[in-house]
Amino acid sequence: MCNLITETILFFFLLRFSHISLIPYFNFIVKDFCLLLAAREEESGHFTTMTQGTATSDKIKVVYCEDGLLHNPPFEVTSGKIKPYVESPERLKSIKKYIDENPSMFQLISPISDYTLKPILDIHRPDYIAFLESIYQEWVNAGLPKDACIGDTFAQLSFASKLSEEVLLKNANQHPTGKMGYYLGDMSVSFMNETWRAAYASVQIVLTAAHELLRSIENSEANDKQSKMVYALCRPPGHHSSDHLAAGYCFINNAAVAAAFLQNYSSKDMELLQRPYDPVLATTTNLENMMLDEKPIDEKKKILILDIDYHHGNGTQEIFYDDSTVFYISIHGYPDYPHFTGSVDEKGRGRGLGYNINIPLDPEHTTDEVYLKHLYHVLNTEKTVVNFKADIVIVSLGLDTWFEDPIAGMKGLREKHTYYTIGQYIKQSEATFGKPVLFVQEGGYTYDKLGELVGQVLQGFACSSDEKLRLDA
Ligand code: Q9C
Numbered sequence: 001m002c003n004l005i006t007e008t009i010l011f012f013f014l015l016r017f018s019h020i021s022l023i024p025y026f027n028f029i030v031k032d033f034c035l036l037l038a039a040r041e042e043e044s045g046h047f048t049t050m051t052q053g054t055a056t057s058d059k060i061k062v063v064y065c066e067d068g069l070l071h072n073p074p075f076e077v078t079s080g081k082i083k084p085y086v087e088s089p090e091r092l093k094s095i096k097k098y099i100d101e102n103p104s105m106f107q108l109i110s111p112i113s114d115y116t117l118k119p120i121l122d123i124h125r126p127d128y129i130a131f132l133e134s135i136y137q138e139w140v141n142a143g144l145p146k147d148a149c150i151g152d153t154f155a156q157l158s159f160a161s162k163l164s165e166e167v168l169l170k171n172a173n174q175h176p177t178g179k180m181g182y183y184l185g186d187m188s189v190s191f192m193n194e195t196w197r198a199a200y201a202s203v204q205i206v207l208t209a210a211h212e213l214l215r216s217i218e219n220s221e222a223n224d225k226q227s228k229m230v231y232a233l234c235r236p237p238g239h240h241s242s243d244h245l246a247a248g249y250c251f252i253n254n255a256a257v258a259a260a261f262l263q264n265y266s267s268k269d270m271e272l273l274q275r276p277y278d279p280v281l282a283t284t285t286n287l288e289n290m291m292l293d294e295k296p297i298d299e300k301k302k303i304l305i306l307d308i309d310y311h312h313g314n315g316t317q318e319i320f321y322d323d324s325t326v327f328y329i330s331i332h333g334y335p336d337y338p339h340f341t342g343s344v345d346e347k348g349r350g351r352g353l354g355y356n357i358n359i360p361l362d363p364e365h366t367t368d369e370v371y372l373k374h375l376y377h378v379l380n381t382e383k384t385v386v387n388f389k390a391d392i393v394i395v396s397l398g399l400d401t402w403f404e405d406p407i408a409g410m411k412g413l414r415e416k417h418t419y420y421t422i423g424q425y426i427k428q429s430e431a432t433f434g435k436p437v438l439f440v441q442e443g444g445y446t447y448d449k450l451g452e453l454v455g456q457v458l459q460g461f462a463c464s465s466d467e468k469l470r471l472d473a
């Protein structure tokens with residue numbers, strides 16, 4: 001049994017199709033779609049705007065939805081072992097408990113709003129979204145085991161390097177296991193009946209948070225120095241997912257969808273899409289009617305994504321690799337999962353060259369001090385990052401750098417206060433000073449510590465003074 005599993009793990013490598021034409025997917029009638037939604041809205045007659053009020057404006061806004069708990073697969077396969085699914089609903093419960101226990105610090109935004117599938121399709125391929133929605137039922141209908149919807153044969157490049165993508169996809173589509181192998185990167189993503197619904201809720205959480213952040217930017221007075229921040233308590237996480245890939249517990253790249261949402265949509269556009277959260281909107285029957293309406297490059301807001309999850313965010317890097325309007329920085333354990341990315345050599349490509357920075361750190365020897373030194377350096381003395389002059393910062397917030405993490409962890413990162421300092425650095429560094437920040441929950445698996453660690457980062461940001469950092473680096 002274990003040998004078989006070890007063998008299948010050897011097929012983890014997914015094809016990266018750099019020359020896919022997305023054009024056939026986007027034959028758009030977006031206006032019709034918006035009109036349709038608007039009509040539905042009038043019919044239903046209920047439309048909520050989110051939180052207002054100044055009394056709570058000094059609290060940290062947390063966007064949460066309990067549908068994130070619905071994804072709960074029984075097991076995963078890691079390093080030749082079958083073990084309970086590490087990315088468990090316990091993670092969400094732990095963080096939510098901490099939020100609930102500190103009501104003077106946090107303001108909960110729940111229920112969330114729903115922005116439909118449209119912003120998701122600005123990042124992910126429609127065929128991939130349709131796959132996420134339907135695969136579990138197809139798997140079960142094919143007579144495969146209900147409690148183990150998991151990939152075992154992966155679309156590795158050398159299977160079919162001479163075939164066109166069309167032929168490969170046509171072959172893969174013949175069987176649920178083929179589809180799984182085409183769209184999955186590893187055996188840490190498994191599906192159950194409610195997986196798509198949880199992933200849909202997770203991305204609507206980040207969209208709700210992005211909208212809230214934009215609103216607080218636009219509503220603030222010119223002299224209002226109060227820093228803008230919102231925390232999206234997402235589950236499942238997102239940074240290993242790319243346009244047609246689920247991997248590393250991730251299905252939808254929440255941070256990437258939020259980045260494109262903030263770039264391509266005005267607050268008016270967001271309001272037009274906004275409606276009460278409704279998982280029924282997650283059905284993909286109308287996919288063809290939704291278009292990608294990107295802004296011209298010079299009109300886009302510049303987004304800096306700072307990924308401090310222990311793992312390299314291969315999905316986010318891949319999505320924005322050619323893009324000069326989204327700067328991706330990742331500090332991560334290396335060598336480790338996801339194994340095929342994360343080196344300093346990956347600097348971006350074409351227009352995006354110079355807008356991707358990887359900081360691989362040795363998991364065995366990285367201490368609190370070393371970690372903070374690297375973070376300080378990239379945010380203060382790295383010219384390209386400072387000169388980028390981001391409009392908005394998105395933090396992919398993983399807590400799996402903590403030394404006790406069961407699947408990750410920097411062995412020398414042992415001080416809780418380091419997480420406070422991380423928040424402080426994000427507030428006070430040259431490249432991020434004065435910028436609105438969207439914190440997006442990624443990984444972290446020490447269930448009982450997560451709330452506290454998240455709290456440290458958020459408070460480090462919220463409670464540190466509005467002064468630039470001065471350190472003798
Ligand atoms: N022995 C996130 O933190 N399995 N994903 C690793 C290590 C996958 C982590 C196996 C880890 C994915 C969001």
Ligand code: ZN
Nearest residue numbers: 309310311443
């Ligand atoms: Zn991680």
